[in-house]
Amino acid sequence: MSSRPPPSANAVNGGAHHPYNHRYPPHSSSKASFKGCCCCLFLLFSLLFLIIVAAILVIVLAIKPKKPEFDLQSVGVQYLGINSTPTPTPTPTPTSYGASVSLAIRMLFTATNDNKVGIKYDESKFTVMYKGIPLGRGIVPGFYQPAHSVRQVQTTIVVDRVNLLQTDAADLLRDATMNDRVELRVLGDVGAKIRILGFTSPGVEVSVDCAIVISPRKQALTYKQCGFEGLSV
Known part of the structure; x- marks a missing residue:
């Protein structure tokens, strides 16, 4: 006699998913990407602000303004x-x-x-x-x-x-x-x-x-x- 493997749990239950097999909600990845974009924008604006301040300092040092x-x-x-x-x-x-x-x-x-x-x-x-x-x-x-x-x-x-x-x-x-x-x-x-x-x-x-x-x-x-x-x- 040829031995057959016992039927799987999914087959026994009519192919239903196991109650413990959960998937992550689809909107969690969207939140992560939104936070990443915010961090990138914050870093970008901070960098631009530092560049502007540095440019102003260079101009002021080059001009050396005097009091009127x-x-x-x-x-x-x-x-x-x-x-x-x-x-x-x-x-x-x-x-x-x-x-x-x-x-x-x-x-x-x-x-x-x-x-x-x-x-x-x-x-x-x-x-x-x-x-x-x-x-x-x-x-x-x-x-x-x-x-x-x-x-x-x-x-x-x-x-x-x-x-x-x-x-x-x-x-x-x-x-x-x-x-x-x-x-x-x-x-x-x-x-x-x-x-x-x-x-x-x-x-x-x-x-x-x-x-x-x-x-x-x-x-x-x-x-x-x-x-x-x-x-x-």
């Missing part, structure tokens, strides 16, 4: 008038008199750009002060300055009858009438940005602090000393 120079070149006195005015007090005294100041001065600034790239200046505001009291404000509109150039911009500050009281008024009247010397202070911040290959760098702020002396009799400037970012210029 913004200086008060001259001050022209168009008008300066000081009038004593009594303050409303029940019993007038010599110290109860104030003064009204009317002033018009033209300030000429010089912007120097020694860089190989252009500089974009924002709108700048300058304040004229007497003994810490603001008298008036002038505005210089924003402008663009090409590389290796010098540009002059100007603004006019008009003070229309600003009242000073008691001690400050007495000092101002004495300075104007007896000493012929009125000392003022010009303060302002200049915002500038360097433009490289169409890109604008973060803003750099330049502080201008000038002490000026005006002669009321001559209607002229007699002294000027400016500070540029804390350095004397």
Whole structure:
């Protein structure tokens, strides 16, 4: 007699699959490939970012940008008038008199750009002060300055009858009438940005602090000393 092999379990069960023969869900491979694509994109963007940063650093090191120079070149006195005015007090005294100041001065600034790239200046505001009291404000509109150039911009500050009281008024009247010397202070911040290959760098702020002396009799400037970012210029 020829021996036959025993029938398999699948044959006995009518060819049904064994309950323990599971297959992986078809969407698991899709998740793995999606994660792989995300990792590749992240690495690609990181590499591009590093390349851009390195290129910017190379350009900055090659150009070696310098801080912009913004200086008060001259001050022209168009008008300066000081009038004593009594303050409303029940019993007038010599110290109860104030003064009204009317002033018009033209300030000429010089912007120097020694860089190989252009500089974009924002709108700048300058304040004229007497003994810490603001008298008036002038505005210089924003402008663009090409590389290796010098540009002059100007603004006019008009003070229309600003009242000073008691001690400050007495000092101002004495300075104007007896000493012929009125000392003022010009303060302002200049915002500038360097433009490289169409890109604008973060803003750099330049502080201008000038002490000026005006002669009321001559209607002229007699002294000027400016500070540029804390350095004397």
